[in-house]
Amino acid sequence: MEHLTDQPQPAQLPVEIDKRPEAISLYKIAVMALAAVAVLAVLGGIALAIAGKPVPESMVALGGVALGALAGMVAPAQGGT
Numbered sequence: 001m002e003h004l005t006d007q008p009q010p011a012q013l014p015v016e017i018d019k020r021p022e023a024i025s026l027y028k029i030a031v032m033a034l035a036a037v038a039v040l041a042v043l044g045g046i047a048l049a050i051a052g053k054p055v056p057e058s059m060v061a062l063g064g065v066a067l068g069a070l071a072g073m074v075a076p077a078q079g080g081t
């Protein structure tokens with residue numbers, strides 16, 4: 001059984017990324033770009049709502065897709081070790 005004092009272990013990088021060390025920086029750039037798009041979509045939606053303007057459905061979709069892609073990239077693989 002896991003104790004509360006045990007330190008969590010980071011998820012492993014995908015095998016394709018781990019094989020090529022230069023790909024790690026590209027992986028980081030992709031993760032940061034997706035996070036930036038998701039944050040900007042949320043902040044833009046909030047700004048539009050405060051200004052009393054309607055939030056376009058495309059902005060909601062863009063933020064949702066970016067967040068879903070980000071979750072797919074950073075989540076551990078199903079059944080991974």
